[in-house]
Amino acid sequence: MEYSIIWTLFFIGCAFIFFSYGKKIRKYQKIRKEQQIQYEDNREKYRHFTSELFDETPDEEMTHAVLFHIMGKEDKIFESDEIGNLIDVLTHSELLIYTIYQVELSLEGGRGSLHTFFIKEPYCTYRPYVKEAFEAVDCHEIAELMVAADKLATAIENDEEIDIDDGSDYGNYNFSDFTNALASALKTSGILLKAAKFIREHKDEFIDAEDKEENDE
Structure with a gap:
């Protein structure tokens, strides 16, 4: 029973870390995309x-x-x-x-x-x-x-x-x-x-x- 509980907690912890990490990655990718769009807009604007x-x-x-x-x-x-x-x-x-x-x-x-x-x-x-x-x-x-x-x-x-x-x-x-x-x-x-x-x-x-x-x- 203890073994089962330990592994259950382990998988829950992994899922939480993966979710948090994935959320940060998506946020970072969104920021990078916005920055790239802004960069291209400025490059055209000031040409x-x-x-x-x-x-x-x-x-x-x-x-x-x-x-x-x-x-x-x-x-x-x-x-x-x-x-x-x-x-x-x-x-x-x-x-x-x-x-x-x-x-x-x-x-x-x-x-x-x-x-x-x-x-x-x-x-x-x-x-x-x-x-x-x-x-x-x-x-x-x-x-x-x-x-x-x-x-x-x-x-x-x-x-x-x-x-x-x-x-x-x-x-x-x-x-x-x-x-x-x-x-x-x-x-x-x-x-x-x-x-x-x-x-x-x-x-x-x-x-x-x-x-x-x-x-x-």
């Missing part, structure tokens, strides 16, 4: 970034809107018969915002290393612009961090002895240290709103060309 749409976009969504617009430019390259690179069709201000995005992507959501940005395509394509990019959005401490990380990456590339600069905040950092410091700085810097401010100040470099012409008229 053409008009002056009117620019003005309607709130600051907290502005940086993402610009990134979706840049993705639209990338799509046009793939859809055309001409061979080209994304970096060749970006305005300078778009290039700076996209550089910051590439830095964040290289961290792989906290699972990667900042060293990846300096050595792996496509991230390293934007390496020459990284200092200017963070300075443009008033993140000067991050710009300083990236300059120091760039020096370490260069020393590793050239198989040079790494000089420890005791006068620098990053003098004895390795890339694990740089990665953690950057992840922390990005969380506290308010970079989304700072980037939005920069974007609004350079509106003509983010909206579609035909809208620029209308504004000039």
Whole structure:
């Protein structure tokens, strides 16, 4: 009898766990589906970034809107018969915002290393612009961090002895240290709103060309 009760309780417990787990899975799948739909909607919405749409976009969504617009430019390259690179069709201000995005992507959501940005395509394509990019959005401490990380990456590339600069905040950092410091700085810097401010100040470099012409008229 005890044996029967034990196994009955066991199966009841398994059924409860399965039901709870299945419920969480379905909830997660629903959220993922909604996020995917929202992603595709935004990608289409900002493919053409008009002056009117620019003005309607709130600051907290502005940086993402610009990134979706840049993705639209990338799509046009793939859809055309001409061979080209994304970096060749970006305005300078778009290039700076996209550089910051590439830095964040290289961290792989906290699972990667900042060293990846300096050595792996496509991230390293934007390496020459990284200092200017963070300075443009008033993140000067991050710009300083990236300059120091760039020096370490260069020393590793050239198989040079790494000089420890005791006068620098990053003098004895390795890339694990740089990665953690950057992840922390990005969380506290308010970079989304700072980037939005920069974007609004350079509106003509983010909206579609035909809208620029209308504004000039």
